[in-house]
Amino acid sequence: MLVQEKKVKFNSKITLKSGDKLESFELTYETHGVLNKQHSNAVLVCHALNASHHIAGKSDKDNQIGWWDNMIGKGKPIDTEFFFVIGVNNLGSCFGSTGPASINPKTNKPYGSDFPLLTVEDWVNTQAMLADFLEIEKFSAIIGGSLGGMQVLQWSISFPNRLKNAVIIASTARLTAQNIAFNEIARRAIITDPLFHGGNYYSKDTYPKVGLSIARMLAHITYLSQDGMTRRFGRNLQSKENYSFSYEIDFQIESYLRYQGEKFSHNFDANSYLLITRVLDYFDPAENFAGDLTKALSSVEANFLLVSFTSDWRFPPSHSRELVSSLLANEVSVSYAEISSNYGHDSFLLVDRNYHEIIKTYFGEIYKKLL
Structure with a gap:
């Protein structure tokens, strides 16, 4: 059903x-x-x-x-x-x-x-x-x-x-200072993307895809553990036997993070991401x-x-x-x-x-x- x-x-x-x-x-x-x-x-x-x-x-x-x-x-x-x-x-x-x-x-x-x-x-x-x-x-x-x-x-x-x-x-x-710091880096990635247009990108039929993707990549790292990442990816190369000696994808973890960032950038609104990270920052019942x-x-x-x-x-x-x-x-x-x-x-x-x-x-x- x-x-x-x-x-x-x-x-x-x-x-x-x-x-x-x-x-x-x-x-x-x-x-x-x-x-x-x-x-x-x-x-x-x-x-x-x-x-x-x-x-x-x-x-x-x-x-x-x-x-x-x-x-x-x-x-x-x-x-x-x-x-x-x-x-x-x-x-x-x-x-x-x-x-x-x-x-x-x-x-x-x-x-x-x-x-x-x-x-x-x-x-x-x-x-x-x-x-x-x-x-x-x-x-x-x-x-x-x-x-x-x-x-x-x-x-x-x-x-x-x-x-x-x-x-x-x-x-x-x-949130700790460290957690607020992660959120700030994510927000700066979005806000400094040239396609952000001060948050009014809807009328321009575009969105800050790169900034939002980077924000998601950063956040995703914080959701995983070091042991979990090591067990899943280690230092394994992605579909190759040797380094490419370039800034393209060499490691499986790079491929995974790029995929997660790319997928997320198509499914979530950048302004909502900014807003919700600020909601996280401001929460403090003891304040x-x-x-x-x-x-x-x-x-x-x-x-x-x-x-x-x-x-x-x-x-x-x-x-x-x-x-x-x-x-x-x-x-x-x-x-x-x-x-x-x-x-x-x-x-x-x-x-x-x-x-x-x-x-x-x-x-x-x-x-x-x-x-």
Whole structure:
């Protein structure tokens, strides 16, 4: 059965954290499973940087499989026989929700660089509006990996009484200087591309392909681990026995990164990439509490499950352990699992027996409490 995407338009003005306003906006989403009569079995899935609302199954638009299909579905860790699972494309992204490529009603042209900067708080507020539209007062669970996990954490702070369980995977409470640096290099690659045109490249029927490709290549390195890259590629040459003594592709890893960058540049909007990396940079719940994460989490009510991966050097286990400590200091119910993996940050997207069993068991316990 093919999955249909859905759209909802909100005509009420929203004020963003920056102070900018949007007169109206659309969110694109998809659902799996059936919402029970009590509306108590809903699960919200929050996506990471380059993902979308298409979380599982085959899309009716292009037959593409959802990005977390190994996690969501009948008989899978988040079982749609029991749960009503929602995936939403965040505001500012480029897979159907209002973003920089959308038409600005004031100019009848794409927003481009005029689209306002956003924050995780803005995303969570608009997700709550979607929940209201779907008549979901309280989520059974909200789950997300990486940037998705940051949204889960923000939900627990902004709307503590609207979720029973918060599942945060391979995530962090704030970016380090190193992570912000990676994002800045990516942004400079895009902004300095001659085809960027100040963010208003749509009318010129072009886009900063080279800059976006380089940004993706850089980011992709941070999603992998050194051991994983060594095992997969080593110093193996690409379809040759000797060096070319040129700047063309010699090594398999070069070919792989160029392919990933090229593919991504055709499927993602550069302005959305800029915007979402800034969302990552700005996330810091402890900022208004003099950097004290424990105080920032003093109002949370949900039960928490945190999962990290040993080879994830972008958001290493120490980041999850910091969150666990702050939650425990607030006497919150917390479960924590540290999974041994060679696949780096991307581990949260992959099939791993121990990882999936932990998620399946946790959601099984959630379902028992619904009965």
